[in-house]
Amino acid sequence: MPRTTPHADGAGSRRRSRPLARLMTVCLALGAALLTPAAAGAAGSTNEEAYRNIGQPDRAEWMWGMASDTPLSAMSLPGTHDTLALHGPYAQTQEDYGDSADTLRAQLDRGIRAIDIRVRVTENKYFAIHHGKAYQQANFDDVLTKARSFLTAHPTESVVMRLRAECPYANGGLADCTNDPDSVTPEKVRSIFAGYVAQYPGLFYAPSASGSGRATVPTLGQVRGKVVLGSFDNVDSDDYGIKGFNDHKDDHWAPKSVPEKWGYVKGNVNKAITGSANDVYVTYSSANSAPSGPSPDDFAGGYRSVQDGVTTEFLGINYQLMKHLNSSAGRVGIIMTDFPGWGLVNAIIDHNDDYAVKGGDRAIWYVNADKTYVNSQYGRCMVRGPEFDSSKTGGLVTQRACQSTAPSSHQWGAEKPSYDGKGHYWIKASNGKCLTVPYNNGTPPGAGTQLFWWDCETRWFSGNQMWNVIPTKVATATGSRPGYTFINNWTGKCLSMDPATAAESGGKVTQDTCPK
Numbered sequence: 001m002p003r004t005t006p007h008a009d010g011a012g013s014r015r016r017s018r019p020l021a022r023l024m025t026v027c028l029a030l031g032a033a034l035l036t037p038a039a040a041g042a043a044g045s046t047n048e049e050a051y052r053n054i055g056q057p058d059r060a061e062w063m064w065g066m067a068s069d070t071p072l073s074a075m076s077l078p079g080t081h082d083t084l085a086l087h088g089p090y091a092q093t094q095e096d097y098g099d100s101a102d103t104l105r106a107q108l109d110r111g112i113r114a115i116d117i118r119v120r121v122t123e124n125k126y127f128a129i130h131h132g133k134a135y136q137q138a139n140f141d142d143v144l145t146k147a148r149s150f151l152t153a154h155p156t157e158s159v160v161m162r163l164r165a166e167c168p169y170a171n172g173g174l175a176d177c178t179n180d181p182d183s184v185t186p187e188k189v190r191s192i193f194a195g196y197v198a199q200y201p202g203l204f205y206a207p208s209a210s211g212s213g214r215a216t217v218p219t220l221g222q223v224r225g226k227v228v229l230g231s232f233d234n235v236d237s238d239d240y241g242i243k244g245f246n247d248h249k250d251d252h253w254a255p256k257s258v259p260e261k262w263g264y265v266k267g268n269v270n271k272a273i274t275g276s277a278n279d280v281y282v283t284y285s286s287a288n289s290a291p292s293g294p295s296p297d298d299f300a301g302g303y304r305s306v307q308d309g310v311t312t313e314f315l316g317i318n319y320q321l322m323k324h325l326n327s328s329a330g331r332v333g334i335i336m337t338d339f340p341g342w343g344l345v346n347a348i349i350d351h352n353d354d355y356a357v358k359g360g361d362r363a364i365w366y367v368n369a370d371k372t373y374v375n376s377q378y379g380r381c382m383v384r385g386p387e388f389d390s391s392k393t394g395g396l397v398t399q400r401a402c403q404s405t406a407p408s409s410h411q412w413g414a415e416k417p418s419y420d421g422k423g424h425y426w427i428k429a430s431n432g433k434c435l436t437v438p439y440n441n442g443t444p445p446g447a448g449t450q451l452f453w454w455d456c457e458t459r460w461f462s463g464n465q466m467w468n469v470i471p472t473k474v475a476t477a478t479g480s481r482p483g484y485t486f487i488n489n490w491t492g493k494c495l496s497m498d499p500a501t502a503a504e505s506g507g508k509v510t511q512d513t514c515p516k
Contacts, residue, residue: 044322044326044341044342044343044344044346044347045323045326045343046319046343047301047302047315047316047318047319047341048341049322049341049342049343049344050316050318050319050321050322050340050341050343050344051300051301051302051316051318051319051339051340051341051344052095052297052300052301052339052341053095053341053342054095054106054107054110054112054340054341054342054345055110055341055342055345056110056342057106057109057110058109058110059109059110059111059345059346059349060108060109060110060111060150060153060154060157061154061156061157062111062157062349063113063156063157063158063220063224064156064157065356065357066220066352066355066356066357067220067355067356067357067473067475067479067480068219068220068221068224068479068480069219069220069221069479069480070219070220070355071217071218071219071220071277071278072158072160072217072218072219072220072223072228072242072280073217073244073277073278073279073280073281073333074277074278074331074355075220075331075352075355076331076332076333076334076335076348076349076351076352077113077114077160077333077334077335077348078111078112078113078114078335078337078340078344078345078348078349079112079113079114079115079116079160079334079335079336079337080093080094080107080112080114080115080116080336080337080338080340081093081116081284081285081286081336081337081338082094082116082118082131082286082338083103083104083107083112083115083116083117084101084103084104084117084129084131084136084138084143085118085131085134085136086099086103086136086137087131087134087135087136087137088131088132088133088134090288090290090291090295090296091131091132091134092296092297093131093286093296093338093339094107094338094339095339099136099137099138100137100138100139100142101129101138101142101143101145101146102146104138104142104143104146104147105146105149105150108146108147108150108157108159109150110342110345111342111345111346111349112340112345113157113158113159113160114159114160114161114162114230114334114335114336115159115160115161115162116161116162116164116336117129117140117143117161117162117163117164118130118131118164118166119140119163119164119165119166119189120135120166120167120177120178120179120180121165121167121179121180121184121188121189121192122179122180123180124180124181124184124188125192125195126139126140126141126192127139127140127192127193127196128140129142129143130166130167130177131166132166132175132176132177133174133175133176133177133178140196141196144196144199144200144203144227147159147161147203147227148200148203151203151225151226151227152225155224155225156224156225157224157225158205158220158223158224158225158226158227158228159226159227159228160227160228160230160334161227161228161229161230162230162231162233162245162282162336163193163229163231163232163233163240164232164233164234165186165189165232165233165234165235166234167179167184169184169185169186186234186235186236186237187236189235190211190232190235190237193209193211193232193235194211197209197210202226203226203227204226204227204228204229205218205222205223205226205227205228205229208228208229208230208240208241208242209229209240211237211239211240212239213239214238214239214240214241214242214243214245215241215242215243216242216243217242217243217244217278217280218242219479221479228242229241229242230242230245230280230282230334231245231246242280244279244280245280245282246282247279247280248268248271248272248275248279248280248281248282248333249268249281249282249283249284250264250265250267250268250282250283250284251282251284252264252284252287253284253286253287253288254287254288254289255287255289256289256293257293257294257314258294258298258299258302258314258315258316258317259314261285261287261299261317262317262320262321265283265284265285265317265320265321266320266321266324268281268283269283269321269324269325269332269333269335272330272331272332272333273328273329273330273331273332274330277331280333280334281331281332281333281334282333282334282335282336283332283333283334283335283336284336285300285317285318285321285335285336285337285338286299286300286336286337286338287299287317287338294314296338296339297338297339298314298316299316299317299338300316300317300318300337300338300339300340301316301318301319301339302314302315302316302317302319303316318337318338318339318340318341318344321335321337321344321347322341322343322344322347325344325347325348325350325351326347326350329351329353330351330354331351331352331354332348332351335348355473356473357472357473357474357475357480358472358473358474358475358483358515359474359475360375360376360377360378360474361376361377361474361515362375362376362377362378362496362497362499362502362512363485363494363495363496363512363513363514363515364376364377364472364474364483364484364485364515365382365483365484365485365486365495366474366481366482366483366484367482367484370406370411371406371410371411371412371413371430372402372406372410372411372412373412373427374402375399375497376474376483377497377502378399378497378502378503379402380399380400380401380402380497380502380507381399381400381401381402381403381406381410382397382398382399382410382412382495382509383397383398383399383400383409383410383506383509384397384409384410384429384430384431384433384453385397385398385409385453385506386398393454393455394433394436394452394453394454394455395452395453396450396451396452396453396508397435397450397451397452397453397509398506398507398508398509399497399502399506399507399508399509400505400506401505408430408431409429409430411429411430412427412428412429412430412435413427413428413430414426414427414428414467414469415428417456417458417466419458420466423468424466424467424468424489425466425467425468425469426456426465426466426467427467427486427495428456429453431453432456433453433454433455433456434453434454434455434456434457434465435451435452435453435465435467435495436451436452436453436454436464436465437449437451437452437464437465437488437490437491437493437511438450438451438452438464439464444490444491445491445511447493447510447511447512447513448498448510448511448512449510449511450498450508450509450510451495451509451510451511463488463489463490464488464489464490464491466488466489466490467486467487467488467489467495468486468487468489469484469485469486470484470485470486470487471483471484472484472485485514485515487514488511491511492514493511493512493513493514494511494512494513494514494515495509495511496509496510496511496512497509497510498510
């Protein structure tokens with residue numbers, strides 16, 4: 001098939017570290033969030049950033065920022081297809097960072113969290129890593145040793161493994177491997193695997209690797225520091241892995257063309273975005289039709305074809321997938337790639353924004369069942385403070401230590417004004433007055449301005465009393481809990497506390513710059 005080097009759309013750029021960006025607009029009734037997701041943060045823009053350029057080892061702990069109570073099925077995980085396939089004609093699928101599973105460690109350090117390991121039985125008691133008949137200069141001990149080393153150094157992380165017995169038990173083809181001895185049975189393969197699990201105690205998430213039945217989908221907190229066996233294929237047993245792992249899988253691995261393959265990939269990714277977070281979705285963006293059609297690097301990186309003097313450019317799957325992910329939002333599931341670039345890896349990771357957690361922040365508040373609004377950084381309650389004068393038409397908003405039984409001055413609620421149809425809220429004190437940013441003669445006041453409680457405006461839209469309520473999660477010792485930021489519609493600043501008076505009874509409740 002005539003071709004030149006893989007197509008590059010624009011010049012490459014050096015990878016820059018950056019935090020996950022939460023770009024969400026929200027229409028929310030407290031306790032019942034109605035989310036309208038916007039696009040995920042862009043991670044890359046060129047083919048060079050999507051293909052054969054996995055970048056620097058600076059994503060070893062990206063799961064640290066995810067809520068521990070997130071189901072694994074709800075996460076978006078960058079993965080590699082045939083993770084250690086480096087050797088053999090038309091067999092290479094990944095950048096070569098070295099044999100003996102050094103390539104695996106390089107991938108893990110660069111954000112990969114789902115791996116695809118293919119094994120052949122040797123000497124009737126070991127697993128060697130193969131892609132078809134091609135030995136990949138690594139053994140299963142190398143894989144497990146590198147995974148254990150990584151997870152010991154980074155215990156906040158988890159790795160999902162798809163494991164496959166690569167060799168047919170009978171009637172193999174010229175490109176297939178053969179077990180040693182060729183009399184190996186699926187039962188023997190399962191027995192050898194059990195030996196590895198015993199040899200590496202605590203490395204695997206036990207319910208997924210016991211062989212006694214598929215495990216219920218775990219939460220991230222349950223599997224931090226562990227390898228989760230997603231499935232164990234070609235072993236004549238459905239008792240390994242986690243439930244539903246292959247139920248929503250797309251792996252059209254030998255399509256005729258790049259456009260055909262992209263249709264399959266985009267379709268399954270879109271199903272993951274709209275599907276239930278309780279269902280596991282796995283999409284293989286990898287493919288190989290060589291020698292008669294495109295090879296793995298052609299599918300991943302694209303190519304130019306010249307036939308009868310006519311040049312046709314085919315954009316690679318990786319580039320198209322990266323661009324699609326950068327313009328969409330929501331869980332995309334596990335995506336197994338060939339030759340990923342850092343931009344594609346980041347684009348997948350960015351789709352975990354809904355489950356990113358923050359520590360306490362003075363502009364993030366807990367809303368409790370007793371109607372108290374508690375600052376997540378200082379643990380102080382927002383209070384309807386002293387009146388301005390005897391008319392009692394308004395007064396200051398302050399903070400105090402929370403009490404076991406909340407007095408009415410500590411209680412607030414969210415209510416939609418009848419004249420506003422844009423999803424804003426009044427935050428109302430127990431006496432019916434509204435949380436208000438001072439009008440300041442029509443000039444929006446700056447950060448640090450103390451807030452008032454005041455008569456609620458009912459005659460026209462009044463932005464200084466309107467608040468956008470944005471849900472978030474706050475990290476705790478055992479996982480996370482819901483928190484909220486309250487953004488004033490007029491000033492764009494967030495409900496906050498004054499640090500200088502945070503320890504004082506009667507300290508200021510203010511508006512300030514919103515948390516990133």
